[in-house]
Amino acid sequence: MNRQDYIKPKKSLGQHFLKDRNIAHQISEVMQLDGNLGNVLEIGPGKGVLTDFLNQRNDLNVKVVELDAECVPYLKNKYGWTEEKVIQADFLKLALDTVFTGEMAIIGNFPYNISTQIVFKVIENRVKVPLMVGMFQKEVAQRICSPAGSKVYGITSVLTQAYYKAEYLFEVGPEVFDPPPAVHSSVIRLTRLPKEESLQTDAKKFSTLVKTAFNQRRKTLRNALKSILPPDFKDNSSVLQKRAEQLSVNDFVMLMEEIEAARINSAPRELP
Numbered sequence: 040m041n042r043q044d045y046i047k048p049k050k051s052l053g054q055h056f057l058k059d060r061n062i063a064h065q066i067s068e069v070m071q072l073d074g075n076l077g078n079v080l081e082i083g084p085g086k087g088v089l090t091d092f093l094n095q096r097n098d099l100n101v102k103v104v105e106l107d108a109e110c111v112p113y114l115k116n117k118y119g120w121t122e123e124k125v126i127q128a129d130f131l132k133l134a135l136d137t138v139f140t141g142e143m144a145i146i147g148n149f150p151y152n153i154s155t156q157i158v159f160k161v162i163e164n165r166v167k168v169p170l171m172v173g174m175f176q177k178e179v180a181q182r183i184c185s186p187a188g189s190k191v192y193g194i195t196s197v198l199t200q201a202y203y204k205a206e207y208l209f210e211v212g213p214e215v216f217d218p219p220p221a222v223h224s225s226v227i228r229l230t231r232l233p234k235e236e237s238l239q240t241d242a243k244k245f246s247t248l249v250k251t252a253f254n255q256r257r258k259t260l261r262n263a264l265k266s267i268l269p270p271d272f273k274d275n276s277s278v279l280q281k282r283a284e285q286l287s288v289n290d291f292v293m294l295m296e297e298i299e300a301a302r303i304n305s306a307p308r309e310l311p
Contacts, residue, residue: 046085046086046109046110046113049107052106052107052150053150053151053152053153054083054085054107054150055148055151055216055217055218055219055220056085056086056088056148056216056217057085057088057089057148057174057215057216058088058215058216058217059088059211059214059215060088060091060092062211062215063088063089063091063092064092065209065226066089066092066146066148066172066174066226067089067092067093067096067146068092069172069208069226069228070093070144070146070170070172070228072098072099072144072170077098077099077100078099078100078102078139078141078142078143078144079093079099079100079101079102079143079144079145079146080101080102080103080104080135080138080139080143080144080145080146081093081101081102081103081104081145081146081147082103082104082130082145082146082147082149082157082173083104083105083106083130083147083148083149083150084103084105084110084114084147085105085107085110085148086110086113087103087113087114087117087118089146089147089148090103090114090118093146094118100139101124102123102124102125102126102138102139103124103125103126104126104127104128104130104133104138105125105126105127106127106128106129106130108127111125111127126138130153130157130160131153131156131157131160135164135167135168136167139167141167142167142168142169143167143168144168144169144170144171144172145157145161145168145170145171145172145173146171146172146173147173147174148173148174149173149174149175151175151176151179151220151222154173154175154176154179155179155195157173158171158183158195158199158229159198161229162198162199162202162203165202165203165231165237168231169230169231170228170229170230170231171203171228171229172226172227172228172229173226173227173229174211174224174225174226175224175225175226175227176220176222176223176224176225177210177222177223177224177225178191178222179195180207180224180225180226180227181207181225182195182196183195183196183199183205183227183229184196184205184206184207184227186287187284187285187286187287187288187290188284188285189284190284192284193253193256193283193284194249194250194253197249197253197288197291198245198246198249199229200288201237201238201245201288201291201292202231202232202237202238203229203230203231203232204229204230204231204232205227205228205229206227206228206229206230207225207227208225208226208227208228209225209226210223210224210225210226211223211224211225211226212224238292240292240295240296240299241299244295244299245291245292245295247267248264248267248291248294248295248298249283249291251263251264251266251267252264252283252286252291253283253284256282256283256284257282258282259279259280259281259282260278260279260280260281260282260283260286260294261274261279261280263282263283264279267298268298269298269301269302272297272298272301273301274297278290278293278294
């Protein structure tokens, strides 16, 4: 019996091993890299079904990060890789500067219980990560890619789309995994926006604005943002009469710039 048969998915790690090789090949093919970028970090390779196709591509320099102590020696043996190529670590605690010195793309069949945290870490490291392709729970993928006005449009949508073009690529059923999850899944691609299209204002203050707006999403923004608006803030575009889900990413950026300009002119309370 092949050693691979002994590696069982662990519920504690949120593991659902991808077993459909056609889907794995399809995921690998949507990772199209520009220029000289060839560094790729795969998160949670498990048994290496997706890794097989990434490793076949001559344009990629692949490394993987895997937390499962049972999968790590299997992957090393399967590909003849060393610790430098198979990193045993929690991605959320991994310093990306220690993986590649330059930029890197990120790909993976992400554990659903930490998939949103993975996106936020990518955003924090956007200078190093121009591209990400990932498998998510369908509802999370829809949330990340949804436009303004959608019922699922929210904090994750705005904070992601402020820095990345978010593309909803395709859906897959539970049967392509071992064990099958209780939900459907979707693959998305995040491509970093050119500098002139990306958010240029203070990232921390922008995040505070967006989170505050959506924390009371049923209220108008004038009421939802009371705690952070400068005194006597004048809303020339009537945007504060709207609710958070009605504002596009650009609307939030413009509102942020107006608030910052008012703060500078009247020295009000700063955004925390």
